[in-house]
Amino acid sequence: MTLRLLKSFALSVDQNRVPISSSAQRLLAFLALQNMPRSRTYVAGMLWPDVTASRANANLRSSLWRATRTGHQVIDASAQELAICKHIDVDIHVAATRAHRLLDMSRPCDDILTAQTREDLSADLLPEWSENEWVLVEQEQYHELRLYALEAMTERLTAAGRHGEAVAAGLAAVRAEPLRESAHRVLMNAHLAAGNRGAALRQYEQCRRVLLEELGLEPSQTLRNLVPAHSGGGDAAIPAPSGSGGAATPTPSGSGGAAPELPTRRIVCHPASEVHHPASQTPAQGTDTSAPAGTVPA
């Protein structure tokens, strides 16, 4: 029996989905993420924090009953404690173990440099369940872990000469957090190792555009140094920041001398689903030199 919590909830036996009510789904997912027995009181309080204790306990009893209606043993329930049955394989546990292995640079892990690992690390935990506080905490912990693991995976694949897979992992890292320069850096390194300087330059430009749009900052010198300044277009290919500090007063690309300066710090708000900007996409409103809606000058 397997329980999928990445991307979406799915309980399966031999590849066949097991129907389970939404309240039982939440109970099973919570117990799976605890990975240890928890008291009934604790479980009820965490899953139903906004109702009275008696109501929460009643909800828990109802959810337990619904879980038994799957026809499978999925929860070990004693008078005091609850736990997910040990025979259930949970995908996020496998993914987290692989992530920690990827981050341990003292150990080889060629056996897990696979598309499945990349896919698991590209997915968030139960992204549609964000109304539950306990899920939010778990989501963030896994999100943070997978950010680092994807970068480590990209570096390992690059070192192994598996350039195409390295680029795929790097793209997943950038997608997970477009503002992380370290993600852009490992992706650019993957392109460069593959001999694809143009792709590295395009990635640099995408990073620069995102940083300017969202933070009004230029990429770091470390990132600029990755691509030779005279590659494919002279100095204009990798514009240097106009300010002495490199980040305080960026000049928008293509702007003339008459354009006003961007604010030194900005808060640009946007829906989470629009965080990632594909390289082919033209810069959004945030690059405008006038203060866009949602922008707070420092």
Place this chain on the structure above:
Amino acid sequence: MEIPSERTGVLILRVWVEDGRPDGFRARIVPTGDRHPTAPCAVSAVDDVLTAVRAWLDQLLEPEG
């Protein structure tokens, strides 16, 4: 009998520091809760984080109606 408040919320601060630059502080601020849905923000200064947290608290605590 306990009467749970409906005024609850979670604010996620995802913070990191970029290597190799003096202004490497980064924070992504993700408000949750449905009382006043707010879009995620990205900032690069501690003061901006404090401003965003205060604005979020002010929204949470503003009078009903």
